[in-house]
Amino acid sequence: MKKLQIICLAAFAFLYSNTTFAQDAATNYNQGFRLGFGLNGGIPTDNDYDWSLGGDVRLQYDLSKKTSLTLTTGFTNLFLGKDDLGNDIKDLGFIPAKAGFKAFIWEDQFYVLGEVGAGFAVTNGYNDTTFLWAPGIGYANKYIDISVRYEDYNKFKTNQVALRLAYGFDL
Template identity: 35%
Template sequence: MKTFIFAAALAVLAVCVSTQTKAQSIEKGKLRFGIGADALLPVGNFSHSTNFGLGVTPRLQYGLSNKVALTFTSGIYHFFPKNMYAQTQTQLYAYKWDLDLIPVKVGFKAFVSSHIYIGGEAGMGFQVDNGGGDSEYLYSGTVGYANKKWDFGIRYENISGNGYRNGMIGLRVAYGFGL
């Protein structure tokens, strides 16, 4: 059943991508720059240590065609930690796991209609708190709406490295302009 649903979704996506609609926010050979604010909701095991996160994400976009663009995204994610408790033989103590991450991702944005797009990104996240130095792999899938000025997207992003894997749902609101 899962295979059938996946195949049906791919067929619908192929039909949408193959239609001859002209995207309103990408021009072939043109650069666009956008600055986004992100609301980040940890899911799975990540939600045990983190309440939520906020991010600022500048994005550079280059139009390969009127429907497809390459993207480069960076910025910073800050996650607000929960109080966690650990116990030794003699003492119970509270601690917080801080995470500030600088994402550096490349990806694509493909319009399936004049304003609706799908996208994907992959890259690295570099920790800047607790002495920094650690890096994680990042990859995400996005569905969104964009016009000449505004971009609204929702994504699932995975952060993995150092023996763990965490996920989050991200909502990005961005203002963009041509360069």
């Protein structure tokens, strides 16, 4: 009976020590902010616009090594549009304001990202504000961030698949 007690005590001590080390590693992660500047090019998935181009600034706060919160803004312009009758549509330029969650899923470099927010039309007499949502996937290292996302603009009656190339750094 005494041997069983010693084995149980040793197993408990082993499990307790492993848990302690895992918690220390998690609490010692250096949480912080990152800032990124990106260039975006996209193809709308409907026939209203032919292509898009934009730039953005993304502030990211790392909650852990694998998860982050994001705030993104910038400017996007949708070019060369035509309506259902073939009439020209004015270019649409807007300012997106999005909040999101980024989760690294493979080797701390490949991630999935979900963002929601609003798009504020600012060019050619457009005066609408739209809800927008944007799921995406990407690759990031210490300085470079490359991602592909789908972005839907409810009131603008269009959406796009866009590529983002960005440079980022720790603050």
